[in-house]
Amino acid sequence: MPTLDVHYFAILREQRGQSQEKLTTAAATPAALYEELRARHGFTLPGNRVRAAVNDAFVEAAAPLRDGDRIVFIPPVAGG
Amino acid sequence: MPTLDVHYFAILREQRGQSQEKLTTAAATPAALYEELRARHGFTLPGNRVRAAVNDAFVEAAAPLRDGDRIVFIPPVAGG
Amino acid sequence: MDTFRLSPQGIDPAALQRTLADLRAGACVTFEGWVRNRNEGQPVQSLEYEAYAVLAEAEGARILAEARARFALLGAAAVHRVGHLALGELAVWVGVTAEHRGDAFDACRYIIDEAKARLPIWKKEHYVDGATAWINCATRGDHGGAGAMPPA
Amino acid sequence: MDTFRLSPQGIDPAALQRTLADLRAGACVTFEGWVRNRNEGQPVQSLEYEAYAVLAEAEGARILAEARARFALLGAAAVHRVGHLALGELAVWVGVTAEHRGDAFDACRYIIDEAKARLPIWKKEHYVDGATAWINCATRGDHGGAGAMPPA
Numbered sequence: 001m002p003t004l005d006v007h008y009f010a011i012l013r014e015q016r017g018q019s020q021e022k023l024t025t026a027a028a029t030p031a032a033l034y035e036e037l038r039a040r041h042g043f044t045l046p047g048n049r050v051r052a053a054v055n056d057a058f059v060e061a062a063a064p065l066r067d068g069d070r071i072v073f074i075p076p077v078a079g080g
Numbered sequence: 081m082p083t084l085d086v087h088y089f090a091i092l093r094e095q096r097g098q099s100q101e102k103l104t105t106a107a108a109t110p111a112a113l114y115e116e117l118r119a120r121h122g123f124t125l126p127g128n129r130v131r132a133a134v135n136d137a138f139v140e141a142a143a144p145l146r147d148g149d150r151i152v153f154i155p156p157v158a159g160g
Numbered sequence: 161m162d163t164f165r166l167s168p169q170g171i172d173p174a175a176l177q178r179t180l181a182d183l184r185a186g187a188c189v190t191f192e193g194w195v196r197n198r199n200e201g202q203p204v205q206s207l208e209y210e211a212y213a214v215l216a217e218a219e220g221a222r223i224l225a226e227a228r229a230r231f232a233l234l235g236a237a238a239v240h241r242v243g244h245l246a247l248g249e250l251a252v253w254v255g256v257t258a259e260h261r262g263d264a265f266d267a268c269r270y271i272i273d274e275a276k277a278r279l280p281i282w283k284k285e286h287y288v289d290g291a292t293a294w295i296n297c298a299t300r301g302d303h304g305g306a307g308a309m310p311p312a
Numbered sequence: 313m314d315t316f317r318l319s320p321q322g323i324d325p326a327a328l329q330r331t332l333a334d335l336r337a338g339a340c341v342t343f344e345g346w347v348r349n350r351n352e353g354q355p356v357q358s359l360e361y362e363a364y365a366v367l368a369e370a371e372g373a374r375i376l377a378e379a380r381a382r383f384a385l386l387g388a389a390a391v392h393r394v395g396h397l398a399l400g401e402l403a404v405w406v407g408v409t410a411e412h413r414g415d416a417f418d419a420c421r422y423i424i425d426e427a428k429a430r431l432p433i434w435k436k437e438h439y440v441d442g443a444t445a446w447i448n449c450a451t452r453g454d455h456g457g458a459g460a461m462p463p464a
Contacts (some may be wrong), residue, residue, distance in 0.1 A: 008432035011446040029399050044451045053432070056366045072364060072432075076448035079361070079368075079392060079433035080261075080345045080404045080424060090210050090282035091294040124299045133280070136214045150211060152166075156296035157211070159216075159240060159281035160193045160252045160272060160413075174326050183349040183399050189420075190342045191413065197335040247335050261343065261424060266340075269417050 001026050002067035004033070010075050012050075016041050031061040035074060036059070049076055081106050082083060082147040084113070090155050092130075096121050110134070111141040129156055162228060162236045164220030166211050168243050171250045180235040180257045187261035189268040193252040195245050199295075203288040207245045212280035216240070223274045231267040233258050238271055240281060313378060314388045316372030318363050320395050323402045332387040332409045339413035341420040345404040347397045351447075355440040359397045363431035368392070375426045383419040385410050392433060430447055 003024045008016045016037075027033035030052035037043065051074040052059055065071065076078075083088065083104045088096045091136065096117075107113035112130035131154040132139055138154075161178075173192065180188060195207050224236045235257040245251055254271045258264040283295045315331075325344065332340060347359050376388045387409040397403055406423045410416040435447045 007364075009364055009432070010436070011449045013362075014446075045449060046451070049451075053364070053367055056370070058367070072367070074364065074432050075434060075446065077430070077432055078428075078435040078447035078449075079363075080428040080432040087212075089280070090284070091297045093210075094294075110257040125297060126299070129299075133212070133215055136218070138215070148161055152215070154212065154280050155282060156293065157278070157280055158276075158283040158295035159279040160209075160298075173329075179326075181400065185346050186348040188344040188346060190344075191417075192340040192342075193413070194337050194340060194409075196338040196411065248333065257346075259348065261345070261421075265343070265417065265421050269413075272413060 002065055002069065004065060005026060005068070005070040006033075006037070007070065007072040009072070011045065012043060012073055012075055016044050025065075028065060029062045030059060030065065030073075033065065033071065037073075045075055050074060082149065084145060084155065085148070085150040086113075086117070087150065088154040089152065091125065092123060092155055093142055095123050101155055105145075108145060109142045109146065110151060110153075111140060113151065117153075125155055130154060162221070162224040164217060164224055164237070165239045166213055166216060166220075166242050167239050168241075171239050171241060171253050173250065173253050173255075176237055176253055177255055179237060182234050183259055184259060185234045185257035186259050187264040188255060188257045189261070189264040190253065190255040191218045191268050193272070195247050195249045195251055197247050199285060199309060202285075204247070204285050205288050206247065206286045207251065208284040209240070209242045209245065209251065209284070210282045210284070211240070211242045213242075216279045216281055219279055220275065223271055225276065225297055226274070227256070227267045228273050230270065231256075231258065231263040232260070233263060233267050236267065236271065238275065240275070240279065242281070244304055314376040316369060316376055316390045317392075318365055318368060318394050320393075321390050323391050323393060323404050323405050324426065325402065325407075328389055328391060328405055329407055331389060332407055334386050334409055336411060337386045337409035338411050339411070340407060340409045341414040341416040342405065342407040343420050343424045344402055345424070347399050347401045347403055349399050352435060352440065354437075356399070356437050357440050358367065358438045359403065360436040360438070361392070361394045361403065362434045362436070363392070363394045365394075368431045368433055371431055372427065373462060375423055378426070379408070379419045379422050382422065383408075383415040384412070385419050388419065388423065390427065392427070392431065394433070395419070398418065 053072045094104045238254045390406045
């Protein structure tokens with residue numbers, strides 16, 4: 001199972017209580033990993049309102065995850 | 081015949097060689113007065129490209145002219 | 161309140177923008193018109209603006225009032241230079257504030273579009289080769305607009 | 313060249329605009345986003361912006377490049393604040409120059425619209441009554457966009 005470096009921002013960071021964690025998971029995609037984490041940490045945002053970036057680039061929800069990837073979950077943005 | 085206070089700006093001022101003159105005219109409208117002045121001073125702009133203001137407000141080409149009016153002929157504008 | 165001014169001196173955009181400060185505003189859009197070094201292919205050396213001041217100021221105030229009626233604005237100001245301007249100088253400044261950016265963009269554009277079309281202000285270009293021209297006053301073609309005087 | 317930056321310090325719009333000086337430019341349009349004292353009826357006391365910096369800067373640079381490809385621009389720059397901002401502070405600045413004003417307005421608007429929609433930046437509002445909220449992160453309704461993750 002891959003070990004991932006997971007980063008959280010904004011509402012996810014607050015709900016997780018930290019901005020980063022390393023974890024080993026059976027989840028093969030960002031969508032699957034988000035559902036796993038959402039169940040574990042009680043994230044209020046449903047997966048269809050969260051995007052993901054892997055290694056600092058936006059990816060699709062069904063993109064593959066590889067050992068050592070840095071994954072960031074991106075809540076709905078609100079710049080400006 | 082009314083006596084008018086005529087003011088010129090920009091290309092009309094340069095072609096007239098002065099910015100202002102008083103004159104007494106049989107012209108009853110700005111359009112007629114412009115044609116009279118154009119013939120006299122060799123203005124290059126045809127009347128259909130010049131607007132008029134009387135007493136500091138835009139007027140139609142066929143507006144009446146009254147004794148003592150201050151009339152300004154307005155070449156095509158180019159602000160900004 | 162909204163102001164439109166002609167200025168024979170250099171325009172200070174930062175000072176103008178400060179007059180628009182408003183804690184209700186989420187958006188401020190400004191337009192600056194700069195004297196550029198070329199127009200329709202000809203190298204320009206400087207510009208002169210001449211205004212029919214009384215009517216330009218009245219018409220400028222009308223344009224700002226129209227913008228306020230059409231868009232949800234909080235503030236609006238505009239200044240147009242007159243006199244002789246060098247390359248790169250600020251010729252016209254328009255600034256508007258609104259709660260939301262759509263109104264601010266639309267109003268700023270409305271004001272500068274109307275100002276260019278309606279203010280009795282004229283521009284004389286001085287070219288590098290020594291020639292000059294009053295812009296829009298060439299006599300080829302025929303571009304009479306509303307209110308223009310038909311041939312007698 | 314075009315630059316997009318995040319800034320933890322106050323933005324200096326005059327200095328940014330000077331970087332766009334260009335004798336070929338006839339038009340400079342700027343957008344400023346200000347922290348306003350009310351949002352959807354609630355009195356706001358301050359704002360916090362948090363950014364995923366690496367991706368925000370990459371995406372910001374992409375947005376400027378897209379604007380340059382779509383419009384006839386001479387220059388473009390944008391800066392977005394991060395950190396805690398007071399009412400009236402400048403949160404985002406966008407400036408573009410072009411020969412003609414149509415391109416400048418359209419490009420400035422394109423950049424701020426895309427920036428608001430795409431940059432991984434989050435806004436937390438602090439209200440006068442002490443409550444806070446991450447904007448757009450309420451969980452009523454369902455506004456998933458392209459790339460959002462469907463329910464597993």
